[in-house]
Amino acid sequence: MERKKVIIVKDVYKTYHETKVPVKALRGVSIDIHQGEFTAIVGPSGSGKTTLLNLIGGLDRPTKGSIVVGDTDIATLSDNQLIDFRKEHIGFVFQSYNLIPVLTAKENVEFVMLLQKQPKAKRDARTAELMAAVGLADRMDNRPSELSGGQQQRVAVARALAPKPTFILADEPTANLDSKSTADLLDMMAKLNADEHITFVFSTHDQRVIDRARRIITIEDGKVLKDEWVQ
Amino acid sequence: MIAKIAWLNIWRSRTRSLVVISSIIIGIWSLVFLLAFMNGQVNNYISSIIENETSHIQIHTPQFKEDFEVDQLIPNADQLVAELGKSADIHAATGRILLNGMLSSSAAARGVMVKGIDLRLEQPVSHLQEKIISGQPIGSGRKNEIMLSQRMAEKLKVKLRSKVVLTFQNISSDITTAAFRVVGIYKTTSKRNDELYAFADIADLQRLAEMPQGSAHQIALLVNDFDATDTLAAEISNQHQLLKVETYKEISPDLELFNSQIKLNMIIMTTIFMLALIFGIINTMLMAVLERMKELGMLMAVGMNKLRVFFMVVLETLLIALIGAPIGMLLGYLTTQYLNETGIDLSTWSEALEEFGMANIIRPFVTADTFFIISIAVVITAVLASIYPAFKAIRLKPVQALRKI
Numbered sequence: 205m206e207r208k209k210v211i212i213v214k215d216v217y218k219t220y221h222e223t224k225v226p227v228k229a230l231r232g233v234s235i236d237i238h239q240g241e242f243t244a245i246v247g248p249s250g251s252g253k254t255t256l257l258n259l260i261g262g263l264d265r266p267t268k269g270s271i272v273v274g275d276t277d278i279a280t281l282s283d284n285q286l287i288d289f290r291k292e293h294i295g296f297v298f299q300s301y302n303l304i305p306v307l308t309a310k311e312n313v314e315f316v317m318l319l320q321k322q323p324k325a326k327r328d329a330r331t332a333e334l335m336a337a338v339g340l341a342d343r344m345d346n347r348p349s350e351l352s353g354g355q356q357q358r359v360a361v362a363r364a365l366a367p368k369p370t371f372i373l374a375d376e377p378t379a380n381l382d383s384k385s386t387a388d389l390l391d392m393m394a395k396l397n398a399d400e401h402i403t404f405v406f407s408t409h410d411q412r413v414i415d416r417a418r419r420i421i422t423i424e425d426g427k428v429l430k431d432e433w434v435q
Numbered sequence: 436m437i438a439k440i441a442w443l444n445i446w447r448s449r450t451r452s453l454v455v456i457s458s459i460i461i462g463i464w465s466l467v468f469l470l471a472f473m474n475g476q477v478n479n480y481i482s483s484i485i486e487n488e489t490s491h492i493q494i495h496t497p498q499f500k501e502d503f504e505v506d507q508l509i510p511n512a513d514q515l516v517a518e519l520g521k522s523a524d525i526h527a528a529t530g531r532i533l534l535n536g537m538l539s540s541s542a543a544a545r546g547v548m549v550k551g552i553d554l555r556l557e558q559p560v561s562h563l564q565e566k567i568i569s570g571q572p573i574g575s576g577r578k579n580e581i582m583l584s585q586r587m588a589e590k591l592k593v594k595l596r597s598k599v600v601l602t603f604q605n606i607s608s609d610i611t612t613a614a615f616r617v618v619g620i621y622k623t624t625s626k627r628n629d630e631l632y633a634f635a636d637i638a639d640l641q642r643l644a645e646m647p648q649g650s651a652h653q654i655a656l657l658v659n660d661f662d663a664t665d666t667l668a669a670e671i672s673n674q675h676q677l678l679k680v681e682t683y684k685e686i687s688p689d690l691e692l693f694n695s696q697i698k699l700n701m702i703i704m705t706t707i708f709m710l711a712l713i714f715g716i717i718n719t720m721l722m723a724v725l726e727r728m729k730e731l732g733m734l735m736a737v738g739m740n741k742l743r744v745f746f747m748v749v750l751e752t753l754l755i756a757l758i759g760a761p762i763g764m765l766l767g768y769l770t771t772q773y774l775n776e777t778g779i780d781l782s783t784w785s786e787a788l789e790e791f792g793m794a795n796i797i798r799p800f801v802t803a804d805t806f807f808i809i810s811i812a813v814v815i816t817a818v819l820a821s822i823y824p825a826f827k828a829i830r831l832k833p834v835q836a837l838r839k840i
Contacts, residue, residue, distance in 0.1 A: 263736055263834040284740060291738020298837065302733040306443035311436070318436045319738050363737070 210370050211237035216269030229255040231426040240401040244417035252426040253407040261373045262286045295364030297374035301356040303348040309359045310344040316367045334362040354385025371403035378410045390416050441750040455719040459759025466708045467767020471799035477697045483624045483792045489683040490655035491664045497679045506606050512651035526659045527559035530651030532640040536603030542592035549633045551640030560657050570595045570619035573636050581615035584629035585622045605644040613643050625792035709816040716820035720752050724824045732836025741829040748828050752821035760813040771799050
């Protein structure tokens, strides 16, 4: 049975005009991502992988082409609609964790659910469940500064999962982590992917991530160079 | 949660927040003190004029004020004074004879207005006895006693017990001369008044000017409720329609002008203080926003809408202002209370103050209105100061903000 497509990127172009010479970051990229994929977008610096991730995440708009997430062409949404869309459908994990430093781990995880106006009981239950899933049930009341890099990134994953998004976008999630933290984090994400069929899309240079991915999309000069499934 | 983040954000850069909070405290403290000082000045000026010159309400015949004719007497003024004095709204009432004349000593002569007073009734209105610096008040029972100001005594080159001669017109328009003995020297806060007035017993002037007993040119009233002066004057005027009843504001319109000028100054000063605060707060909040660009980008990336981001920055600014302002107001209040009790001695500038009829001691005070206005001004200032940093925050594109380290 064919799995459901959660992301359809069709003939997407992105040109930046921030410098005197326009920079063509993407030149006609088309990919489909299915429910439950564990996919790495790889490529050298400047190849366009982060640009592609930003476009899929609705953080930026394509110059040309369409990006459909679920049933919505996100390129047609207004800024405010995009914010609401991201809140409901997309989980983000950033390279430098980007937790809210003044809140505890629990509050960081709870934050997006608060924006969604979920009731407290539901928030508390989901936060406890996620903190346990990322192995930090005993660090709920610690602030980010009291956690290691690996632990912070786990909290970031829990935060990304909290609103039950359609997929998780992770931009270089292991770039600031040591080997053990990287392995632990990847184990945890692979387990969530296997057990709960959560879709993960990574942009990465990290061979350790590439080794764990089941699909590797290689981008170079703004084009898809290779798209291979790994057994 | 947004309120909690806003509150905790303030303390992320504790030193910077404390610096801006301190500047708000010092600014509000100074503002409260300055406004209190100006209130004290206004009060000092108005109280001096009321005590030394206008009282709260004055009653004359309608023609008296036009040419100060000696025959423009309120008949049976003593009965009216007694009647008004019984009113629960009136603190004190007194009748006065006012005679323009020439006061001469062996060395000099001066134009003068002699006020004929009943010291027992006059005392609660003008507190004349407290202004005597040597000698004693008139009213010992001896005839033709006079009290001169220190300034007048110096001009006439007379001392206590000296004789002076008063030349004036009696009620029949005949020139009359009478010798008076100086029994008391006084000093008020008004240079102009001290150069113009002298005080004698009302009975002596009535007798010398051949006026009917109990008559007076002027009835002066002090009211119990300062704010009810206009209403009370209107009531008295209705009851005594043949007489002209005037409030201190009508007698001395410059008081109202002075009062409104000071109020305008207060508004200007408050505005200047708030403008100075605005730039300090904008600077701090702008720094707070710019150094959190990445975090703000993340908040927007995960679904915090622009309105919430805007509200969070406004709330942070408001909280900073609302920490500083009450402390500043409390310090301002305590300072004002202390200085109200001790008084601020401006005797170094007494010459200048006397020109304006003001006392040397200023007692600053603040009213609840002042605190209310400052509170509103602080909230408006904080909101205005937050608008630019808040706009800066919501204009961020998450994708650009997240790229920043």
